[in-house]
Amino acid sequence: xxxxxxxxxxxxxxxxxxxxxxxxxxxxxxxxxxxxxxxxxxxxxxxxxxxxxxxxxxxxxxxxxxxxxxxxxxxxxxxxxxxxxxxxxxxxxxxxxxxxxxxxxxxxxxxxxxxxxxxxxxxxxxxxxxxxxxxxxxxxxxxxxxxxxxxxxxxxxxxxxxxxxxxxxxxxxxxxxxxxxxxxxxxxxxxxxxxxxxxxxxxxxxxxxxxxxxxxxxxxxxxxxxxxxxxxxxxxxxxxxxxxxxxxxxxxxxx
Amino acid sequence: xxxxxxxxxxxxxxxxxxxxxxxxxxxxxxxxxxxxxxxxxxxxxxxxxxxxxxxxxxxxxxxxxxxxxxxxxxxxxxxxxxxxxxxxxxxxxxxxxxxxxxxxxxxxxxxxxxxxxxxxxxxxxxxxxxxxxxxxxxxxxxxxxxxxxxxxxxxxxxxxxxxxxxxxxxxxxxxxxxxxxxxxxxxxxxxxxxxxxxxxxxxxxxxxxxxxxxxxxxxxxxxxxxxxxxxxxxxxxxxxxxxxxxxxxxxxxxxxxxxx
Amino acid sequence: xxxxxxxxxxxxxxxxxxxxxxxxxxxxxxxxxxxxxxxxxxxxxxxxxxxxxxxxxxxxxxxxxxxxxxxxxxxxxxxxxxxxxxxxxxxxxxxxxxxxxxxxxxxxxxxxxxxxxxxxxxxxxxxxxxxxxxxxxxxxxxxxxxxxxxxxxxxxxxxxxxxxxxxxxxxxxxxxxxxxxxxxxxxxxxxxxxxxxxxxxxxxxxxxxxxxxxxxxxxxxxxxxxxxxxxxxxxxxxxxxxxxxxxxxxxx
Numbered sequence: 001x002x003x004x005x006x007x008x009x010x011x012x013x014x015x016x017x018x019x020x021x022x023x024x025x026x027x028x029x030x031x032x033x034x035x036x037x038x039x040x041x042x043x044x045x046x047x048x049x050x051x052x053x054x055x056x057x058x059x060x061x062x063x064x065x066x067x068x069x070x071x072x073x074x075x076x077x078x079x080x081x082x083x084x085x086x087x088x089x090x091x092x093x094x095x096x097x098x099x100x101x102x103x104x105x106x107x108x109x110x111x112x113x114x115x116x117x118x119x120x121x122x123x124x125x126x127x128x129x130x131x132x133x134x135x136x137x138x139x140x141x142x143x144x145x146x147x148x149x150x151x152x153x154x155x156x157x158x159x160x161x162x163x164x165x166x167x168x169x170x171x172x173x174x175x176x177x178x179x180x181x182x183x184x185x186x187x188x189x190x191x192x193x194x195x196x197x198x199x200x201x202x203x204x205x206x207x208x209x210x211x212x213x214x215x216x217x218x219x220x221x222x223x224x225x226x227x228x229x230x231x232x233x234x235x236x237x238x239x240x241x242x243x244x245x246x247x248x249x250x251x252x253x254x255x
Numbered sequence: 256x257x258x259x260x261x262x263x264x265x266x267x268x269x270x271x272x273x274x275x276x277x278x279x280x281x282x283x284x285x286x287x288x289x290x291x292x293x294x295x296x297x298x299x300x301x302x303x304x305x306x307x308x309x310x311x312x313x314x315x316x317x318x319x320x321x322x323x324x325x326x327x328x329x330x331x332x333x334x335x336x337x338x339x340x341x342x343x344x345x346x347x348x349x350x351x352x353x354x355x356x357x358x359x360x361x362x363x364x365x366x367x368x369x370x371x372x373x374x375x376x377x378x379x380x381x382x383x384x385x386x387x388x389x390x391x392x393x394x395x396x397x398x399x400x401x402x403x404x405x406x407x408x409x410x411x412x413x414x415x416x417x418x419x420x421x422x423x424x425x426x427x428x429x430x431x432x433x434x435x436x437x438x439x440x441x442x443x444x445x446x447x448x449x450x451x452x453x454x455x456x457x458x459x460x461x462x463x464x465x466x467x468x469x470x471x472x473x474x475x476x477x478x479x480x481x482x483x484x485x486x487x488x489x490x491x492x493x494x495x496x497x498x499x500x501x502x503x504x505x506x507x508x509x510x511x512x513x514x515x
Numbered sequence: 516x517x518x519x520x521x522x523x524x525x526x527x528x529x530x531x532x533x534x535x536x537x538x539x540x541x542x543x544x545x546x547x548x549x550x551x552x553x554x555x556x557x558x559x560x561x562x563x564x565x566x567x568x569x570x571x572x573x574x575x576x577x578x579x580x581x582x583x584x585x586x587x588x589x590x591x592x593x594x595x596x597x598x599x600x601x602x603x604x605x606x607x608x609x610x611x612x613x614x615x616x617x618x619x620x621x622x623x624x625x626x627x628x629x630x631x632x633x634x635x636x637x638x639x640x641x642x643x644x645x646x647x648x649x650x651x652x653x654x655x656x657x658x659x660x661x662x663x664x665x666x667x668x669x670x671x672x673x674x675x676x677x678x679x680x681x682x683x684x685x686x687x688x689x690x691x692x693x694x695x696x697x698x699x700x701x702x703x704x705x706x707x708x709x710x711x712x713x714x715x716x717x718x719x720x721x722x723x724x725x726x727x728x729x730x731x732x733x734x735x736x737x738x739x740x741x742x743x744x745x746x747x748x749x750x751x752x753x754x755x756x757x758x759x760x761x762x763x764x765x766x767x
Contacts, residue, residue: 062411082417088408095509096430105426106416137509155416267603274604293626354524355531361698361744362737363705366717369724369733373546445614452616453706464619471622480622484615491614 009159009191010036010059015068017054027216028054032068034210034219038158039189043202046212046220047249052195053163055217059193060086060161072159082106084159085152090168092148093136099123100132102147106155122150125184142173146180153188162194166201178204182229199249203242204231211248221248295478300485303478307486312466316483317490320451320462323379324494327386328447332440335391339398343432344424349399356395364389364450368458382454382462389450390443397439401432434502434510441498448491463487548731553738556731565719570739573704573715576632580639581700588644589689592651593681602652609648617642617703621710635707635715642703643696650692654685687755694751701744716740 017029028051036042046052057063059070061079070077072084080086085106093102103122107115123132126146136144145165152160162181166174178201185192196202202209203225211221223245227237279297286296295303307313342349364385371381405428413427455464463483470479502508518526532550539549548556560566595601617638628634658681666680708717716736723732 060415062414080411080414080417082415085415086411088412091406092408092412094409094412094427094430096433096506135505135509266600270600270604271607274608278608294623350520351523351527355528358528358741358745360741361701361748362741363702363717363744365702365706365709366720366737366740368709369720369730370547370737373730448614449616449618449702453618456618456621457709464616467619467622477622477626484619487619488611488613488615492610495610495614 007038008035009038009040009072010034011071012059013069013071015055015058015065015070017051017058017063018066029058029065030216030218032217032219034222036191036193038191041185041192041205041207042194042210043206043208044193044195044210044212045197045199045202045245045249046217047214048197050212050214051217052197052212055212056086056161056163056193056195060084062086082155083157084161085155085157086161086163087145087148087152087165089164090141090144093144093151095136098133098135099128099139099147102136102151103154105151118154122154125153125187126150126180140173141169142177145169145177149181149184153184153190157190159191159193162192164195164197167197174198174201181205186229199242199245200233203238203245204233209245211245223248293475293477295481299478300481303476303482304485307466307479307482313486316461316463316466317486320455320464321490323382323454323462324386324444324447324451327383327451328390328444330383331387331390331394331443331447335394335443336398336436339395339436340402340424340429340432342395343399343402344428353399356392360392360396364446365453365457368454372458377458377460379459381458382451385454385458386447386450390447393443393446394436394439397442398432398436401435401439402428404435405431430506434507437498437502437507441495441502444494444498445491448487448494452487463490546728546730548734552731553734556729556735557738560719560732560735566739569714569716569719569736570743573708573717574743576635576639576707576715577697577700577704580636580704581643581697583636584640584643584647584696584700585693588647589651592648593655593685595648596652596655597681602656605648606652609645609652613645613649617699618706618710621707624707625711630711630713632712634711635704638707638711639700639703643700646696646699647692650689650696651685654688654692655681657688658684690751690755694748694755697747697751698744701740701747705740716743 012032012034015029015032016027019026019028032055044052044055054063058065059077061077061081061084064078094105097105100119100123103119104115107118110118119132123129126149128143128146128150131139131143136147139147148165149160149162166177169177182205194202194205206225209223209225210219211223212218213220223241225241227235227241231238283296283298286294342352367385367388368381371384375381375384409427409431410423413423418426451462452464452467455462456468459465460469463486466483467480467487470476470483536549536551539545539547539552557566560569595605620638620641621634624634624637628637662680662684666676671679704715705717705720708715709721712718713722716739720733720736723729723736
């Protein structure tokens with residue numbers, strides 16, 4: 001039993017993941033150690049295919065690790081749980097439910113009045129007013145992702161895992177969505193683990209950025225982003241941190 | 256995709272009307288020119304339809320056919336959907352049962368007629384059994400493939416909100432598979448309508464299929480044969496339309512690519 | 516108890532067969548045969564040379580009826596589908612004819628062709644023609660506009676356009692339609708043979724029943740129908756797996 005420090009939320013210790021494929025063993029994650037405090041915004045970046053999503057799926061309980069442990073509030077993670085919700089890159093909303101139905105999906109245990117109040121609140125939070133009765137087919141990509149975030153927040157989770165949530169959106173929508181997410185995070189103060197392959201996204205959003213190496217993924221560097229919000233994306237410190245990250249990933253900063 | 260610009264509104268009625276008129280004219284004149292006494296012309300068929308309507312046999316026969324389809328097909332839906340969902344849900348069960356299904360499925364429902372007659376005698380129940388068999392397999396197979404093609408992302412999302420397996424089945428798997436299940440149901444209804452007519456020609460003595468065969472056997476009334484065929488076509492069309500209506504409902508419409 | 520995966524379905528079938536046999540043994544004097552009786556029936560048919568003769572007769576009718584329907588319905592359907600007004604004109608009529616059970620055509624088939632192979636072939640043709648026509652029409656309808664525009668962009672002549680864009684684009688959907696329709700053909704031939712000819716597997720079933728209640732032969736006929744139907748289906752599926760056919764529009 002490890003002693004939880006003040007405000008500590010999650011502790012990952014010696015986490016490893018080995019897949020059995022075609023008789024051979026493929027190592028995806030190796031010796032991941034990480035502490036996350038409550039209310040922290042952590043971004044995970046790394047080269048594509050390095051195992052970022054695998055890590056997130058292990059943390060969320062969808063995959064079980066082959067070694068090491070994940071504990072949240074001192075309790076081992078053994079499976080998916082509504083106290084921690086994973087938001088998928090795309091096609092994560094239920095196409096047969098309306099916006100209201102999606103947001104209310106995890107709320108069936110609440111009384112009708114409570115449920116409706118909660119739905120109305122989160123429709124406001126993600127700014128989908130006027131679309132309560134719309135089906136996902138009638139929403140844009142950005143709106144669908146906001147809907148997924150609202151559905152996740154509605155069950156009042158401690159932790160939100162976001163797996164490249166804006167990866168399928170166009171670049172303008174992506175910038176808008178970052179602002180929205182920051183706004184929501186600042187009012188709701190959940191712990192967020194955010195996987196992305198976009199360096200700028202990480203530097204704009206995170207308190208800390210975890211850089212993973214290519215397969216098998218190890219933690220290469222943990223970078224604290226010490227710029228207060230709202231961040232000026234042309235400030236020297238911002239550019240410095242961004243360049244630092246690019247170098248870590250192994251990309252030259254000249255095109 | 257199309258070769259020409261969007262047609263105007265009136266064309267939606269104009270072209271089918273022209274085509275129907277041409278068809279009727281060809282039919283009429285080929286009857287006149289060949290001088291056949293047996294094969295009816297469109298006018299003969301029209302009087303045939305009117306005669307059937309007046310004699311009330313038609314309504315009784317339509318009622319009988321629809322009743323058989325409703326019972327046999329209804330039972331197939333009630334049994335087939337749960338069985339199909341279960342097989343789609345449990346890979347192990349599917350592995351064990353699927354080969355048997357694949358062997359039974361291509362046996363023409365008509366080939367079951369002698370067996371149906373042993374079990375149930377000549378009568379309603381034999382026909383209903385045949386319709387049940389004919390619609391059961393397409394429904395089960397549509398469910399199996401519908402469930403197995405539910406996106407893993409949606410399954411995971413469902414699990415994430417703490418659903419038990421039965422809740423997951425009811426609230427995620429079933430609605431996600433529903434569009435494909437509906438397609439299976441529509442196909443099955445088409446087959447059921449095809450089989451009821453065949454079954455009535457062989458195994459019972461009422462219904463539209465019986466009307467066709469009886470009109471021929473008792474007095475070579477080919478005008479009534481064609482009139483009955485027309486009725487079969489129209490009712491089949493109405494049945495198909497009503498299932499298509501269900502496919503338009505918003506909570507399943509997402510699953511159809513040509514949704515508009 | 517751990518069973519190898521391939522053995523489980525076989526075991527399941529064996530259990531079903533055993534139950535069937537036991538049920539028959541417990542009710543002696545039943546008309547219905549057990550699996551052993553059916554196996555003997557199939558052997559019996561083989562020895563009399565009827566098995567091959569009837570299977571060939573049924574397959575012969577299906578080949579002609581289905582083949583003719585393919586040759587007529589597919590080009591016609593593609594053409595109608597391509598010209599929107601043609602589609603508009605034909606669609607309601609096709610929709611009206613399609614739900615008419617092919618068996619309801621039996622009186623007309625006999626009137627036109629007598630009790631003969633031709634009548635059965637005609638029934639199979641009618642049973643396959645309308646579904647194939649609809650498949651071809653909707654296949655053209657579902658070609659993504661990008662493909663058509665890309666084809667035009669490269670300045671293909673109309674014959675090159677048909678062979679290099681239209682045809683490859685509709686193949687995957689057509690194949691599925693062909694497979695389903697072959698199933699219908701197989702269903703219709705059995706029914707047609709029960710009523711309008713005197714050879715083939717459908718005739719075998721009716722004849723075995725009428726001439727002396729030989730239910731072992733009836734069920735033997737059903738088993739053969741199932742087995743051949745399964746083989747036809749598998750053959751069509753293997754066609755769908757051919758590489759250049761193996762894409763579908765939904766993969767975009």
